Amino acid sequence: MLVLPGLSFAQDTTAVVAHVLDTITPLKADRFIGVDSYNNLYYLKGRALFKAGNNQSIQFSDLRLGDISSVDLINPLKITVFYAETNTALILDNTLNEITRINFNESEPFRNVSHARTASDRRLWIFNTDLQRLELFDYQNNTVDSNFTPQPDIALAIAGDFNTCWVLTETYLYHYNQYGSLLSKQENKAISDIFLFNEKLFSIQNNKLFIKLEKNPQWELLKNLPQGSNQFYLKGGNLYLYRPDLISIYKLNLPKS
Structure with a gap:
């Protein structure tokens, strides 16, 4: 296991x-979700998720679940939509029809979940606020596949893919x-x-907006972007x-790995 000491997040590094x-x-x-x-x-508009393209638009909404907290497009055939207010995650297909509903209020044991993201075909990365820890949750079998060490702070955000997950707290x-x-x-400043x-x-x-490049402990500022730009997607x-009212497309001059 590799644990890095606190690292400074330089604001004046060479920019991308x-x-x-x-x-x-x-x-x-x-809110713009992605492409x-x-x-x-x-x-998102109101309490509905929209998919628009080729001069047509489809939408999904379930007003009983409250506001949509997050939408994960890592697998556009199985889109994860999370409602923190009602402790529920939905899996939608590419036509925004519901495939699976995961109500954490009815899970055994009961879980209070603050964040949920796609992990794999039948698993989600979730943050369990009762145990203060990240969990890799198999929603088909209602089991936790991997145990993570509890954290002293609540999660402000999580970001994951099929193999790894990042958890942001106020301090780390x-x-x-x-x-x-x-x-x-890494220390969060x-x-x-x-x-x-x-x-x-x-x-x-x-x-x-900053990006973390491979094998570089510091964050790189993305230059030539409008101020206050925090709704974006990389594809x-x-x-x-x-x-x-508009979406601009940029090309990033990222160094080769």
């Missing part, structure tokens, strides 16, 4: 520059693998949110950035 590629059709949304391989746009940023091992633990796209970790710090090397 974003180059404007295009601005696409205006979009009126409460799939067919260039369909996903966004933790990185775990699917087997329950802690890969790193300014991060307010985290996102993971295509194995690239992004953070919001002081209303600016195919392109950064889709949402500002009120």
